[in-house]
Amino acid sequence: MSLSIGLLGLGAIGTVMASYWRQHTVFVLGRCAAALQHAHTEHQYKHKRSLTYGPAILNQHPEWPEALTLSLPQWNHQRLDWLVVTTKAGDTLEALLPYASQLHRVERILLLQNGMGQHEQLAHWLKKQGLPCELWRGTSTDGAYRLDKTRVMYAGLGHVWVGQHRSNPARLCTLPTSCRLPHTEVVTDILARQREKLAINAVINPLTAHYRCLNGELASNIRYRQQLQALATEVEQFFLQLGWPLQENLFDRVIQIALSTAQNRSSSLQDVLANKATELRHISGYLLTQANTSGIELPLTRALMDQVNDRTEHGKQF
Ligand SMILES: NC(=O)C1=CN([C@@H]2O[C@H](COP(=O)(O)OP(=O)(O)OC[C@H]3O[C@@H](n4cnc5c(N)ncnc54)[C@H](OP(=O)(O)O)[C@@H]3O)[C@@H](O)[C@H]2O)C=CC1
Ligand SMILES: CC(C)(CO)C(=O)C(=O)O
Known part of the structure; x- marks a missing residue:
């Protein structure tokens, strides 16, 4: 099954994740001004990024290309299985706010970020808005940095763990295997x-x-x-x-x-x-x-x- 994935925060880690999810349909939720500017154009606006694989990764995976180019469409309110937020922790709510009226089309929101506290803030806000989407949290040991605005260096291959915000092992079993995101492992002890x-x-x-x-x-x-x-x-x-x-x-x-x-x-x-x-x-x-x-x-x-x-x-x- 092809997943419909939205990415909010197409920086270093967001670009790495988009590369792993490129067999699925990945949309970008760009900064609002850019999104609005292109909302009424005839052609779908594309976000372009190039990802270079560092020597440490190519040593482990000599079969991978040295670089790849991604061209991802702006989200236009399609239904999403996942909305993955890869902004810095402090930018989470501000980045989501412009999309508030469309979040009822989102099944699950995953905050894939360092830091703590933003999950509770978002859970509170979602409840206040009456939005039923599930909230997930994730942590990554991948290492990536931006060379400039559109080029990212993937320096160290890592692992991504994700779990439900209020972890309930019984509900985890209800996440069909077909809904799991590539390059992520679902765990029940995400908070730890x-x-x-x-x-x-x-x-x-x-x-x-x-x-x-x-x-x-x-x-x-x-x-x-x-x-x-x-x-x-x-x-x-x-x-x-x-x-x-x-x-x-x-x-x-x-x-x-x-x-x-x-x-x-x-x-x-x-x-x-x-x-x-x-x-x-x-x-x-x-x-x-x-x-x-x-x-x-x-x-x-x-x-x-x-x-x-x-x-x-x-x-x-x-
Ligand atoms: N880089 C790494 O190796 C790792 C990072 N992490 C964590 O992942 C998270 C992201 O880090 P990283 O990818 O390095 O950060 P980046 O700064 O590279 O990426 C953040 C992205 O969020 C975008 N953004 C910020 N505000 C908004 C907004 N209001 N609307 C839309 N987009 C917005 C930025 O856009 P713009 O470019 O326009 O500023 C940028 O593209 C952090 O929590 C970090 O700690 C975790 C493990 C490893
Ligand atoms: C583990 C460490 C400190 C590696 O640089 C990191 O996660 C960071 O820089 O934010």
């Missing part, structure tokens, strides 16, 4: 997987954004490493207090990731350097909100959040 990723991001992202360093420097620079150890301890203890068990020692896990992505700039550092809003509000900020509710202090997280936010909000170069 997202929390594992949240813990890692809550350590690496604010530190790399603050020190403006590569991921690997957090392990190799003694001063940064000490800060990393202190922050990992704060985050890990907080997770324990909330009853969110982590699979392994957070410091060890974060050092492992910092080393395996040593030459990477974290997404938060990339945003700071580009003078864009970071996703820290949905990472460290989310933890601070939880901490506030529980009457717990997270001094290191708060200090880093304030410092990084100051810089992005006031557009300071540092």
Whole structure:
């Protein structure tokens, strides 16, 4: 069965997903101004992207092409089996709002993003609008970045896990195999997987954004490493207090990731350097909100959040 899939946020990860789903019908929900501009033209507006496969991926899949070009039509209110949102977490509601009156044509919305909190915001909003679509959440270990506005480099092959927002294992069985998205695995413990990723991001992202360093420097620079150890301890203890068990020692896990992505700039550092809003509000900020509710202090997280936010909000170069 061919799925009808809408993609909102055709950036790095959105383009990678579109490549995996190209045997199906993929529409793009472009920024509203572009969508409106083309809504009344005779020809269907196409969103063009090129995806280049990095050496690490071609080593694993020498049979894949070195690059491919995607030309995807603008969504014109067709019925959708899935609407997949791959904007940054903080852009979710703003991106969906212009399409609000057409969302009754959508069976399921999947937020495939880092960060937390946006799922609850959207669930609340969908309920208020009386929209019955199912809400799904997903997390990806793929690695991709944009070379420019239309070209994306797929640097590291990963895995995508998806699960229902209010996970109900009984209902999961009702998702027919034919409705499952390629390159995704349906799981019943999506929240636990997202929390594992949240813990890692809550350590690496604010530190790399603050020190403006590569991921690997957090392990190799003694001063940064000490800060990393202190922050990992704060985050890990907080997770324990909330009853969110982590699979392994957070410091060890974060050092492992910092080393395996040593030459990477974290997404938060990339945003700071580009003078864009970071996703820290949905990472460290989310933890601070939880901490506030529980009457717990997270001094290191708060200090880093304030410092990084100051810089992005006031557009300071540092
Ligand atoms: N890149 C990666 O390797 C990974 C990313 N992630 C997560 O995936 C999510 C997306 O990240 P990534 O792909 O890197 O980000 P990008 O910035 O590359 O892509 C985000 C896309 O959303 C679009 N967008 C933003 N606001 C709107 C709007 N109002 N209406 C329509 N489109 C909008 C942007 O459009 P425009 O181009 O016009 O700004 C852009 O195309 C994040 O949560 C990230 O943390 C998770 C794992 C890995
Ligand atoms: C794991 C890490 C820190 C890799 O860079 C990441 O997810 C990010 O940059 O947002």
